[in-house]
Amino acid sequence: MRFPYTFTDQMGHQITLPHLPQHIVSLVPSQTELLFDLGLEDRIVGLTKFCIHPKDKVKQKSIIGGTKNFKLEVIDELKPDLIIGNKEENYEKGIAALQEKYPVWMSDIYTLEDSLEMISQIGKLTGTEVKAQKLVQGIALGFEKLRPAQPAIPTAYFIWRKPYMAVGSDNFIDHMLQRYGLSNIFADQPRYPEISPEQLQAANPQLILLSSEPYPFQEKHFAEFRELCPQAKIKVVDGEIFSWYGSRLLKAPEYLQGVIAEVK
Known part of the structure; x- marks a missing residue:
């Protein structure tokens, strides 16, 4: 050039x-x-x-x-x-x-x-x-080798606490979820909506993913989500894998395949 x-x-x-x-x-x-x-x-x-x-x-x-x-x-x-x-x-x-x-x-x-x-x-x-x-x-x-969850798993992905904020539509994390069989239950919402406890209960996700960033969710937070959605599986996930769109994507398929296998 x-x-x-x-x-x-x-x-x-x-x-x-x-x-x-x-x-x-x-x-x-x-x-x-x-x-x-x-x-x-x-x-x-x-x-x-x-x-x-x-x-x-x-x-x-x-x-x-x-x-x-x-x-x-x-x-x-x-x-x-x-x-x-x-x-x-x-x-x-x-x-x-x-x-x-x-x-x-x-x-x-x-x-x-x-x-x-x-x-x-x-x-x-x-x-x-x-x-x-x-x-x-x-x-x-x-990513070509990654096998999506089948059937799709109704999923809520949370990025913040007090207030609860989830991933909505029209962003990279939503794309990653939907692409690999983790069907975002808040995909009809704005990009990063505030979600009330009542909304979460009504949405009734099968899987709740708590991101390690920007809010540092940990297993100690499981109880409050389990009280709202006792039937849901709950997992803390690596937020960088779901949201960083540079060379870290090399590590994403193996990690995502592990998440899918664990939550099926």
Whole structure:
């Protein structure tokens, strides 16, 4: 690829890179991990406080704030020639401020296919197409082998407590659930609805999944859900596997197959 080169991101924005990026800021944890897995450690200069993987490497990078509250002055000091963000995880005002100064490439992820396209595009952006394509092929092959639950299991997936918040429609976790036979009972709700105890009882899920993030659900929380839905199976699941849409997807099929086998 010859530079300068113009790229179109997943939100339809165009950015032009005059040269291969050497100072990259990542605004999203799952995409930060992807950048490291593409071998870009020496070119990553900044990331968010929520970027926790790979644990031994992220500590060496500058922290630019959170995913929804950037420290713009820190980013300016890093002089990035590429910033990589995401529509859902970042905030419009902060992204707009960055777009006035820097090339900002935005992902917009709803499905596994969106994730694979994002990985391919970031490979092109950073000159790591070969590694990115190997990742895409590995992830796609793993998911092709995954056997969905049959018949589908009516499932509630909770991400927060006090108030209870579940996964609704039109988001990546809902896609992951539906794709593999865990039928989201709140798929008719907004993206992340607040759910009352009475709503949960009325929905009567066969399976309740409690995510390890953003709320750190643990087995000690089973009792309150069991009181509402005594017939349901309850399980704490790895929230990163269900919601991180970068290179962590390599680990997802084996984990999801284990979940399906356990809750059938």
